[in-house]
Amino acid sequence: MKTLSYPKGFYEFFSNQESHIIRSEYVQNLTFLPHMHIQIELLYIVNGSILIQIDNNKQLLSSGSIAFIPPHKIHSFHTEKNSLCILTIFDPILIPEIDYLLKKSTPSHPFISDVPHLLSLKHYFQALTQSSSNSLLSKGYLSIILASILNELSFIDTNTQHNHTIQTILDHIYMHYQEQISLDTIATHLGISKFYISHLFNTQIGCSVPNYINYLRINLAKQLLFTDKNITEIAYECGFESLRSFYRAFTTVCNTTPRQYIKEHQE
Structure with missing residues (x-):
């Protein structure tokens, strides 16, 4: 069984994906900031629990539960202790009926739990991870x-434009x-007001742009700490821009220093 641990390169899991490809992998301790993409995402919780938020819907899912995440929906994951799930991502045009459905409607509640007759789906999710x-x-x-x-899902009509x-x-x-x-370079490059970008992040993502960037950087750093690179290189x-800013951001995000993080995860 191939098991991935995210958020190392989490975005690359579904970016630049060809429309005919179905990606399905085991993922351990899934945690990631709010994000969105054009693919459909399915999560089957094998064990443990994951707090999942999809737009304004939030639920703690445990073993046997499923999350259905439509395209262009802001969603996030948080594992408090431990979790193992099967993460499946595919382009909706692969299944024309689904593509048509999601162009005019969206699930009113995208989570499925405590449905005994769906327990057999675990077999199909596992088989999907093993197939080409x-x-x-x-x-x-x-x-x-x-x-x-x-x-098991109820759908409601939606006339809103994707963000x-x-x-x-x-x-x-x-x-x-x-x-x-930075916020300024993003605004300049995209031709969008930095005040509007800041507003979008605070209202839809739930944090500032600098904090979001630091989170991505620190999650990459946590992986690189277990390579042959030294801390300055990382x-x-x-x-x-400096070793000092790295230490400050790392301590803020992880509540520990890089060296202590290495020690704790090598034991």
């Missing part, structure tokens, strides 16, 4: 999963967070 990402077999497993899930502005901003940040990037590779 673009095979007819994988599409068959996915179709069975979706047919079962859709029977392409926030998606554009997030895409830019993900591509450049290891560089010298600080600059992650986009920090």
